[in-house]
Amino acid sequence: MTLATFSDEDLLRRMIAGEEEAFAELYKRRQAGVYRFALQMSGSPEAAEDVTQEVFIVLLRTAERFDPARGSVAGYLYGIARNYVLRRLEQDRAFIPLMDPVEEGTTPPSMIAAGDPLDDLTRGESIQSLHDSILALPPHYREVIVLCELHEMSYIEAANVVGCAVGTIRSRLHRARGLLLERLKAAKERRSVAQEVKPARCFA
Amino acid sequence: MNCNDFEAIAGDLSKDGLMEAGIREKGLEHSASCPDCAARLEDERALTGGLRFLAGTSAVEAPSSVEAAVLAAFRQHRTESSVPQQSRFSNRRWIYVAASVAATVLIVGLLVLNASRSQTQHTTSQTTTAATSTEGATNAAPAAPKESPVEPKAEPRNNRSNRVQHRGITRQKPSQEQLDSSLTTEIATDFIPLTNREALAQMDGGQVMRVELPRSALMSFGLPMDMERATERIKADVLVGNDGLARAIRFVR
Numbered sequence: 001m002t003l004a005t006f007s008d009e010d011l012l013r014r015m016i017a018g019e020e021e022a023f024a025e026l027y028k029r030r031q032a033g034v035y036r037f038a039l040q041m042s043g044s045p046e047a048a049e050d051v052t053q054e055v056f057i058v059l060l061r062t063a064e065r066f067d068p069a070r071g072s073v074a075g076y077l078y079g080i081a082r083n084y085v086l087r088r089l090e091q092d093r094a095f096i097p098l099m100d101p102v103e104e105g106t107t108p109p110s111m112i113a114a115g116d117p118l119d120d121l122t123r124g125e126s127i128q129s130l131h132d133s134i135l136a137l138p139p140h141y142r143e144v145i146v147l148c149e150l151h152e153m154s155y156i157e158a159a160n161v162v163g164c165a166v167g168t169i170r171s172r173l174h175r176a177r178g179l180l181l182e183r184l185k186a187a188k189e190r191r192s193v194a195q196e197v198k199p200a201r202c203f204a
Numbered sequence: 205m206n207c208n209d210f211e212a213i214a215g216d217l218s219k220d221g222l223m224e225a226g227i228r229e230k231g232l233e234h235s236a237s238c239p240d241c242a243a244r245l246e247d248e249r250a251l252t253g254g255l256r257f258l259a260g261t262s263a264v265e266a267p268s269s270v271e272a273a274v275l276a277a278f279r280q281h282r283t284e285s286s287v288p289q290q291s292r293f294s295n296r297r298w299i300y301v302a303a304s305v306a307a308t309v310l311i312v313g314l315l316v317l318n319a320s321r322s323q324t325q326h327t328t329s330q331t332t333t334a335a336t337s338t339e340g341a342t343n344a345a346p347a348a349p350k351e352s353p354v355e356p357k358a359e360p361r362n363n364r365s366n367r368v369q370h371r372g373i374t375r376q377k378p379s380q381e382q383l384d385s386s387l388t389t390e391i392a393t394d395f396i397p398l399t400n401r402e403a404l405a406q407m408d409g410g411q412v413m414r415v416e417l418p419r420s421a422l423m424s425f426g427l428p429m430d431m432e433r434a435t436e437r438i439k440a441d442v443l444v445g446n447d448g449l450a451r452a453i454r455f456v457r
Contacts, residue, residue, distance in 0.1 A: 020279065024275060027275075032265045032266070034266075039264065052270050060281045130255070130258060150255060150258055150259040151259070174215055177251060181248070184254075
C-alpha cells in the first residue's frame with residue numbers, strides 16, 4: 001500500500017508521527033487547491049506562494065488540533081489559507097487595486113488557460129472581466145464565489161471553511177452572484193460604448 | 205411564483221443542480237411568461253458558464269520552491285520537536301540510573317547471599333564429623349568434611365515406643381521404609397557433639413533417633429537459618445547413649 005492510497009487523515013497522523021513522506025504526499029495532494037484559492041482571492045502569485053507556504057507551516061504546528069468531526073483536512077487547510085489571505089489583503093490593501101471592471105489586462109497570466117479553447121475574443125474578454133469582477137468583490141463575497149463556484153465546494157464545506165452558518169453562505173453567494181452580474185453588465189456596456197466611440201480612420 | 209421568488213432561485217436554476225422538482229417547474233414556467241426573469245435566467249446561466257470555465261482553466265500549482273521550503277520547515281520542526289524529548293529524557297535520566305543501580309545492588313546482594321549460604325553449608329560440613337553408623341557415632345568426633353546420604357542404622361528397641369517426649373523435643377524413631385526412602389534423598393551434616401569429647405569417647409553404645417525440631421534450633425548450633433522459614437520444622441538425628449543421654453546431633457535435609 002502506497003501513501004497515495006491513504007486518506008488525508010491517515011497522512012496527517014503519520015505526519016504528526018514524524019514521517020516526512022506522509023507530509024510530502026499531503027502537500028502534493030492539497031497544495032494546488034490551497035494555492036489556487038489564495039491566488040483567486042488575492043490575484044497575486046507572490047501572495048499565493050506566501051500563503052501556501054504559511055498554510056503548510058502552520059499545519060506542522062497545529063496538526064494535533066485537527067478534529068475530523070469538524071471537517072476534512074482540506075477544509076482545515078482552506079480555513080488556514082483563508083485567514084492568511086484575509087490578513088494579507090488587510091496588510092496589502094494599499095497594493096491591491098480595487099479593479100474597475102473596465103480595467104482589463106490585469107489578470108495574471110496563470111489564471112488564464114494557456115490553450116484557450118474559446119477563440120471568440122468577446123468570450124475571452126468576458127472571462128477576463130469575470131475574473132476581474134471576482135477580484136473586485138468584497139472579501140466575504142469573493143470567498144464564497146471562490147469556494148462554492150470555482151472550487152465547487154458544497155455549502156456545508158464552505159461554511160466550515162468560513163466558519164459561519166450554511167444559510168449565511170447561501171445568502172452571500174446569492175448576493176455575490178448578483179454583484180457579479182451587475183459588474184459584468186456594466187463592463188459589457190462600457191465595452192460597447194468604447195467600440196462605438198472607436199475613432200475611424202479619416203480618409204479626407 | 206412572482207419575480208421576487210424567481211430571483212431567489214435563479215442561481216440554482218442556472219446551475220441545473222439538485223433542487224425540488226416542483227420549484228424548478230414553477231420557476232421555468234415563470235421565466236417563460238416573464239421577459240425580465242427570462243433575461244435574468246440567461247444572465248445567470250452565462251455567469252455560471254463563465255465561472256465553470258474559470259474553475260476548469262485555472263489549474264495551477266504552487267512553485268516547486270514552496271515545496272522545498274515547507275519540506276525544510278518540516279525537517280526543522282521535527283528536529284525542534286525532538287529536542288524537548290531529549291531534555292525530558294535528561295531530566296528523567298537520574299531515575300533510570302537510580303533504578304539500574306538498585307537493580308544491580310539487588311542482584312549482587314542475592315548472589316552474595318546465595319554464595320554465603322553455600323559457603324556456610326560447606327564450612328559446616330567441614331567442621332563436623334561424618335557419622336554413618338551407630339558404631340561410628342560412638343567414636344564421633346569432628347572429621348573430614350562429608351555431605352553424604354544418611355545411612356542410619358535403626359535398631360528398634362522392643363521396650364521403647366516409637367514416639368517419646370524428651371526435653372520438649374519430639375523424638376520419633378524412623379521406620380525402616382522411611383529410612384530406606386531417605387537414603388537417596390537426604391543430606392545430613394556431620395554429628396555435632398552435645399557433650400564434651402571425653403564423655404563422647406567413653407560412650408560404649410547408643411542409638412540414633414530421628415526427631416523433628418524447630419528450625420530455630422539451627423541457630424543454637426551456630427548454623428545459618430532462613431528467617432522466612434523459621435516456623436518450619438527440621439529433621440535431625442540424635443545420638444543417644446545407652447544411659448539415655450543425648451550425645452550428638454546432626455541435621456538432615
